[in-house]
Amino acid sequence: MNDVESDVELFAGPGGMTRGLNGRGIGIEWDANAVATRLAAGLPTIHGDVRTYGPADFPNATGLAGGPPCQTFSVSGNGAGRQALTVILAEIKRMSARDTTPHDFEDERTALVLEPLRWALAAMDLGRPYETIVLEQVQQVQPVWDDYAEALTAEGYSVATGVLATEQYGIPQTRRRAVLVARLDGPVALPEPTHRPYRKGVPQHEGDPRLLPWVSMGDVLDRPDPFTVISNYGTGGDPKNRGRRTSAEPAATVTGKISRNRIVDAGGNELPRLTHAEAGLLQSFPADHPWSGRDIPQQIGNACPPLLAKALAEAARGIPRPAPTALSAV
Structure with a gap:
């Protein structure tokens, strides 16, 4: 594909990560409803399955981003991903050794958490490694990102992982997300919080004076x-x-x-x-x-908050983040 975009985004959803990436790149999304929203928003989109594509299809992409489906890892889901965690971690080591023998999971959605690593390693083997990688998921996926970090470090990346609280990045919602940021040409760190953590019963105006109040x-x-x-x-x-x-x-x-x-x-x-x-x-x-299609509440709930994606993208790119003076949607 003759894309001129600088990022390729897997599991692109209705546009949360894309907006945080400043609209750079092209998103791959299989859900027709999320695709309808993306197209209404004018976001470059491929309606398809990330498993049928790879880095060779996007030779000009310099960044990789995404948030794999969380249903099998979330505490509200069926738990298949959490139960298969030991196997997933073993799969990361197998893939890092370039063993191409796949494992069949009981729920095929569980294996999707390995797709970003497949793309990253394939890009490395093509001689066109991604300069930056940004990933986010429910906090139960943190052990997966930690093993990703080991694999990517062996490939020459600087990597940071952790669980972030979204209200500390100006988002009017308490939501904990496991994240990974990686950079090939320099050191990387998780984005510094700009807002105070929310604590039940603690007034909005109280807390660390160096940070902004959380947003209600x-x-x-x-x-x-x-x-x-x-x-x-x-x-x-x-x-x-x-x-x-x-x-x-x-x-x-x-x-x-x-x-x-x-x-x-x-x-x-x-x-x-x-x-x-x-x-x-x-x-x-x-x-x-422009929310479009059906199941809009589900689209919204599944989306990566744009302000979190923005903080992660800037961290991966080594862009300093001045403390904001107010919440501004992106």
Whole structure:
């Protein structure tokens, strides 16, 4: 393919990582609904399966990015990925040794977490290694990224991994993500937090004075009066244990069930539920992101928050990050 893009993005979703990469590159996405959103947003997209492509198809790409599907690793998923962790780590070592004998997983989605490594090693073997690599997933994938780091370090990369809290990067939501950033031509480190960590009961204006306050739902949603968001699911099925966050707090982790959350005013009266635009804002998408296709709440819940992707991309590229003065969707 005669692409002129500087990044190739795997599992590109509705555009969260792409926006964080400043729209550079082309995204590969198999879900038709996410593809519809990407195309409506004018984001270069290939509707296809990342397993049928490789670095040779994108000879001009200098960066690799992506967030493999999390369903088999997430605590809300079927757990197949977590149960297969020992096998996955062994597969990383096999692939690093250029052993091409694949392992058949019970759930084929589990193997997708190995695709970025396949691409990175193939690019290295072609003599056109990626200059930067940016990956993110649910925090249960951290051991996988740690073994990726060992494999990529052996190939000459500087690599940093860790679990980041999204509210510390200006996102109005508490969400923990396992991340990896790698750079071929210089040292790399995880992005420094710009905002304070959220702690239940600690006021927004309190905390480390060197960091900005975390961002609340009320800071980004155009709703005039205070409100409380009540999660649609609880602990052990007990409705009394359902999570509650006020508009003066960041949102809880945004999932594909966000449209089912109830919203009530100070008197307990029902208010309109979150629109797609509002749910997107809680992921740090701009209000006018053109959500399209079906299953939009799921698209939003699966997306990488653009502001997190931006921080990771800048870290991988060695770009200093001045402390922001306000939240700005990308």
